[in-house]
Amino acid sequence: MIKLPERNTPRWLIFLIDMFICVLSLAISYAIRFDFVADSTLFLEKEWSQLEWAFPIFLLVRASSFYFAKTYRGIIRYTSSEDAKRLFFTVAFGSLVFALISPVRYHLVDDFYFLPRPIIILDFLITLFLMLASRFMIKLLYLESRKKGKLKRNVIIYGSGELGLILRRALEQDHKHKNVVFAYVDDDPKKVGKRIEGINIQSTSELPNILSKNEIDSLIIGVLKPDISNKKSVVDICLDYGVETLSIPPIESWVNGELKAGQIRKVKIEDLLGRKEIKLSKDKISAELKGKRVLVTGAAGSIGSEIVRQVLKFIPEQVIMLDQAESPLYDVHNGIQSHRDLVTPVLGDVANEHRMKNLFSTFQPQIVYHAAAYKHVPMMEDNPSEAVLTNVRGTKILADLADQFQVSKFVMVSTDKAVNPTNVMGASKRIAEIYCQSFNSRSNTQFVTTRFGNVLGSNGSVIPLFERQIREGGPVTVTHEKVTRFFMTIPEACQLVLEAGSMGEGGEVFVFDMGESIKIIDLARKMISLSGLKLGEDIEIEITGLRPGEKLYEELLAAEENTLPTHHPQILIGRVKEYDFEEIEEHIKALIDSFDAQENTDIVGQMKRIVPEFISKNSDYSKLD
Structure with a gap:
């Protein structure tokens, strides 16, 4: 194996080699013209008198074009299509100059052409070929030398489009692996049977057959937005055959617009649980948000921070990020790249009425997205007074101020745990829903509630927990085999x-189409497989038992409720029970007042009276039912 030096070739040497190639190309052109007959007398008599005058100008034109086009400055072993394009235009420019000089010499100097037209054409073709061939030969030798001692990896690329080709180029530059692309697989039947650079394109349906008959180490998804069902199918097949599944990152995260092998990552469970891209009514949302002052509470959390990023796409006048967590709020604000000048971070507790009033008075928000809440079921089961303080009192303070300061719309983020709640957290959110919904009838502010289930990857959710447990070698803990x-x-x-x-x-309670419910134990098994571990050999799953207040199954709507469709197929309007505002306000004020006594049993008892469907499970508060 030829060992190429690691350091770059000096630029002056590349320049001299290019000039030598030009002289060689000219010589070969004349040799072809004379049919490779070495008759020096014929050459001297017919050509030298013409070439003697033209040769210095030939060298000057070539050298000048190379100098100004900087063709000698590229790193040869990283020659790309852009370098090839630059060489083509540079060599073509020089040949064009020769073609233009020829008639000038003929008509104004000595009745001889600068160079014969066949020589100019041959010289252009040979020069371009030799310069490109020399560069790509060095690149190939370099790539081969880099592969020596690397771990060989047989790869299948899913997707034979442009991104599939970009992916293959990135694999060639991989410093860790000697990647051998075994095949492309594609869902498009029109591409099946064709070849790309000598590599077959096969049908995705043939993947099990390919994996069973060949030693394949990895399959890399070379499509940015593949059909979700097809993607799940491909990953499941790979898991069945013990083949690692990888994917490329979004284009915006590529380094200087170029995909690097080090950016190729393992497929995550989130990639498999997403659904088809949501189509938004962008014009309607833009009309709602553009040029408006928007307050987002809980802005340092998973949902709140993403709402901030989504809102910024519609160019509001200002986004006020409110959260009581200093470091997370700093991190989220610091991580915002686009339209950061529109964002104002504010530290504050939604349960602090004086602080919230000052915030509304200072910033005069026109739209409020209320995502601030305590959400962990076991934690709130042990601390019901804090659930009331933040989830109930905090929401009431914000809703009252929204009305007082004439906010046009107040959107509350709720949870499926508010439906027939079995725990303090869910009940506190249901009470907050009831207050906003009933307040809507007597306020100029439009109070809207959105209700959805678990969010993948959010702070404290099951997926980050499983990821940590898998990293630590297990066991992966699941509360019950039937939990969905x-x-x-x-x-x-x-x-x-x-x-x-x-x-x-x-007044609406919007319910999101969450798709099919998923068994948590199946989720754990798939995450273990995606990590490359074998259940029962490398890691175990441990059943720990249901926690206080935990349900086996979550609901998005209670049995007494029904839904109405909207123009969006993934959003429904839940027809929920309506409450008299004066009556519910009195009960909620009494509940909030009970905070000072810190009597958990009394607090939970009052919550149950406000929400009669609140029936505790696996909890000490079951005695109150």
Whole structure:
């Protein structure tokens, strides 16, 4: 194996080699013209008198074009199509100059052409060929030398489009692996049977057959937005055959617009639980948000921070990011790249009435997205007074101020745990829903509630927990073999919040289509497989038992409720029970007042009286039912 030096070739040497190639090309052109007959007398008599005058100008034109086009400055072993394009135009420019000089010499100097037209054409073709061939030969030798001692990896690329080709180029530059692309697989029947650079394109349906008969190490998804069902099918097949599944990142995260092998990552469980891209009514949302002052509470959390990023796409006048968590709020604000000048971070607790009043008075928000809440079921079961303080009192303070300061729309982010609640957290959110819904009838502010299930990857959700447990070697803990949950990605949830907020006219409880519920134990098994571990050999799943207040199954609507469709197929309007505002306000004030006594049993008892369907499970508060 030829060992190429690691350091770059000096630029002056590349320049001299290019000039030598030009002289060689000219010589070969004349040799072809004379049919490779070495008759020096014939050459001297017929050609030298013409060439003697032209040769110095020939060298000057070539050298000048190379100098000004900087063709010698590229790193040869990284020669790309852009370098090839530059060489083509540079060599073509020189040949064009020769072609233009020829008639000038003929008519104005000595009745001889600068160079014979066949020589100019041959010289152009040979020079371009030799310069490109020399560069790509060095690049190939370099790539081969880099592969020596690397771990060989047989790869299948899913997707034979332009991104599939870009992916293959990135694999060639991989410093860790000697990647051998075994085949492309594609869903498009029109591409099946064709070849790309000598590599077959096969049907995705043939994937099990390919994996069973060949030693394939990895399959890389070379499509940015593949059909979700097809993607799941491909990943499942790879998991069945123990083949690692990887994917490329979004184009915006590529380094200087170029995909690097180091950016190729393992497929995550979130990639498999998403659904088809949500189509938003962008014009309607833009009309709602553009040029407006928008307040987002809980802006340092998973949902709140994504709402901020989504809102910024519609160019509001200002986005006020409110949260009581200093470091997370700093991190989110610091991580905003686009339209950061429109964002104002504010530290504050939604349960602090004086602070919130000052915020509304200072910024005069026109739209409010209320995502601030305590959400962990076991934690709130042990601390019901804090659930009331933040989830109930905090929401009431914000709703009252929204009315007082004439906010046009107040969108509350709720949860499926508010439906027939079995725990303190869910009940506190249901009480907050009831207050906003009933307040809508007597306020100029439009109060809208959005209700959805678990969000993939949000702070404290099951997926980050499983990821940590898998990294630590297990066990992966599941509370019950039959526990199921609805899941939605963070961007999906926040997009639907904006969509529902824009269509809401006040008083609605919007329910999102969460798709099919997923067994948590199946989720754990798939995450273990995606990590490359084998259940029962490398890691175990441990059943720990249901936690206080935890349900086996979540609901998005209670049995007494029904839904109405909207123009968006993934958003429904829940027809929920209506409450008299004066009556419910009195009960909620009494509940909030009970905070000071810190009597958990009394607090939960009052919550149950406000929400009669609140029936505790696996909890000490079951005695109150």
